[in-house]
Amino acid sequence: QVQLVESGGGLVKPGGSLRLSCAASGFTFSDYDMTWIRQAPGKGLEWVSNIKSSGAYTKYADSVKGRFTISRDNAKNSLYLQMNSLRAEDTAVYYCARGYRYHRWWGQGTLVTVSP
Amino acid sequence: DIQMTQSPSSLSASIGDRVTITCQASQDINNSLNWYQQKPGKAPKLLIYDASNLETGVPSRFSGSGSGTDFTFTISSLQPEDIATYFCQQYDNFPRTFGPGTKVDIK
Numbered sequence: 001q002v003q004l005v006e007s008g009g010g011l012v013k014p015g016g017s018l019r020l021s022c023a024a025s026g027f028t029f030s031d032y033d034m035t036w037i038r039q040a041p042g043k044g045l046e047w048v049s050n051i052k053s054s055g056a057y058t059k060y061a062d063s064v065k066g067r068f069t070i071s072r073d074n075a076k077n078s079l080y081l082q083m084n085s086l087r088a089e090d091t092a093v094y095y096c097a098r099g100y101r102y103h104r105w106w107g108q109g110t111l112v113t114v115s116p
Numbered sequence: 117d118i119q120m121t122q123s124p125s126s127l128s129a130s131i132g133d134r135v136t137i138t139c140q141a142s143q144d145i146n147n148s149l150n151w152y153q154q155k156p157g158k159a160p161k162l163l164i165y166d167a168s169n170l171e172t173g174v175p176s177r178f179s180g181s182g183s184g185t186d187f188t189f190t191i192s193s194l195q196p197e198d199i200a201t202y203f204c205q206q207y208d209n210f211p212r213t214f215g216p217g218t219k220v221d222i223k
């Protein structure tokens with residue numbers, strides 16, 4: 001069955017970096033666009049970034065553009081989010097989700113906390 | 117960016133009640149709208165895609181309608197397991213944007 005498992009979250013100081021990973025299984029990863037979506041504690045959902053199945057095209061929310069980089073390794077069935085220059089407002093649960101238009105499958109999320 | 121608004125922000129209803137949530141887009145998004153259900157501590161779950169298509173395995177008491185800028189999500193007969201927050205999301209344009217959510221609980 002389809003599984004998405006995020007990892008890499010944790011506590012980081014403002015200005016620091018983290019790299020999130022999402023391990024995919026149960027489907028042909030290279031056939032699907034992938035998305036990162038985040039949710040600050042007690043808040044709503046915020047779309048962060050999207051990458052096409054080939055990895056050739058990416059999109060970002062203005063709030064993370066220039067600081068975050070989405071990538072994928074289709075040979076490893078993995079999606080990544082490199083997060084640099086982290087700010088307090090980046091504190092959230094980060095979900096990876098399959099799909100470009102709608103997200104039928106989500107991971108369980110990984111918590112990123114940006115705090116001194 | 118396309119702004120999504122939802123109303124109400126929260127509601128309380130009795131078991132068996134019909135529940136309706138509205139979602140409005142700041143510009144025409146055709147039928148490029150999804151509805152998700154999220155329970156505390158869990159990832160969102162897709163219920164409705166393309167404004168009115170019921171996701172496989174989702175009970176038929178859930179439905180969606182609308183096109184353009186105005187959309188409606190309905191639970192025809194509220195069940196205890198429907199206690200959750202519901203979000204709409206547009207995918208007509210980037211950035212994808214979500215509504216602020218509607219929290220549904222039992223009266």
